[in-house]
Amino acid sequence: MQKFRMRRGTNARPMKPVPEAARGGALGRIGERHAQQAVEQVLDPRLAIPTLEILNQEIIECRRCPRLVAYREQVALMRKRAFRDWEYWGRPVPGFGDPKARLYIIGLAPAAHGGNRTGRLFTGDKSGDFLFRALYRAGFANQATSVRRGDGLKLCDAYIGASLRCAPPANKPLPSELANCRPFFERELTLLRPKVVLALGGIAMRAYLGMLRDGEFIKGFAAYKFAHNEWYEFPAPLPRLFLSYHPSQQNTFTRKLTPAMLNQVLRGIKKYIAAA
Numbered sequence: 001m002q003k004f005r006m007r008r009g010t011n012a013r014p015m016k017p018v019p020e021a022a023r024g025g026a027l028g029r030i031g032e033r034h035a036q037q038a039v040e041q042v043l044d045p046r047l048a049i050p051t052l053e054i055l056n057q058e059i060i061e062c063r064r065c066p067r068l069v070a071y072r073e074q075v076a077l078m079r080k081r082a083f084r085d086w087e088y089w090g091r092p093v094p095g096f097g098d099p100k101a102r103l104y105i106i107g108l109a110p111a112a113h114g115g116n117r118t119g120r121l122f123t124g125d126k127s128g129d130f131l132f133r134a135l136y137r138a139g140f141a142n143q144a145t146s147v148r149r150g151d152g153l154k155l156c157d158a159y160i161g162a163s164l165r166c167a168p169p170a171n172k173p174l175p176s177e178l179a180n181c182r183p184f185f186e187r188e189l190t191l192l193r194p195k196v197v198l199a200l201g202g203i204a205m206r207a208y209l210g211m212l213r214d215g216e217f218i219k220g221f222a223a224y225k226f227a228h229n230e231w232y233e234f235p236a237p238l239p240r241l242f243l244s245y246h247p248s249q250q251n252t253f254t255r256k257l258t259p260a261m262l263n264q265v266l267r268g269i270k271k272y273i274a275a276a
């Protein structure tokens, strides 16, 4: 078993050589089982069907977490007064963005009346308003608003996923639900092979690090503290991990996260990608 740790601000090198699996594959042993599925899809003569689309279809049809299935459907049925004319999506929300993205953004989960209503992550809620304004300013989106699917929004060099694809009650997922859902972002990462992962919030960071730990690339979480505008490096070809506070209303209304703070993170990512 080979383990690695390399942190910002040090001259550290990988403690041991990069493992064969990491050199050879998109994400090495991470999500090995899912990487294998991705390989099978690539070898499939029906490759004409884009693999991200296949994955998205699987996500949309998932019913693995009974509590979340019940909640997302109940919210879709009851609706909010302000959205009573909407036909809620009420299903798991797939990722979206540029299939050649070098930046993969991992959020927490769709909002009950945001993504769970519109069917697109960060779409139709205040968090999304904040995030897309920043992505637009940084050149990762062609417009600053995200209102509904089909509104013309296109991401440029960025793809948005989440650690959970169904809206959880009170925004609090259970560990078992996060574990159930993790294969979806693992597979997105395997297909996209981004240069950068941006985790929005501590839950997203831990979901990503959990994948690295289970892939035996890191020992545990102790060396990786969550801090806004922090980043961590891992051996190639693993992407660099950047961290930001989540653009939740709780954070933006209290100015724990300001537009300038998110701009700063995205500028750092742009600079890193341009030099990579």
Ligand code: SF4
Binding pocket: 059, 062, 063, 064, 065, 066, 068, 069, 092, 164, 165, 166, 177, 180, 181
């Ligand atoms: S949270 Fe993820 S694993 Fe659970 S039902 Fe939704 S899509 Fe499936």
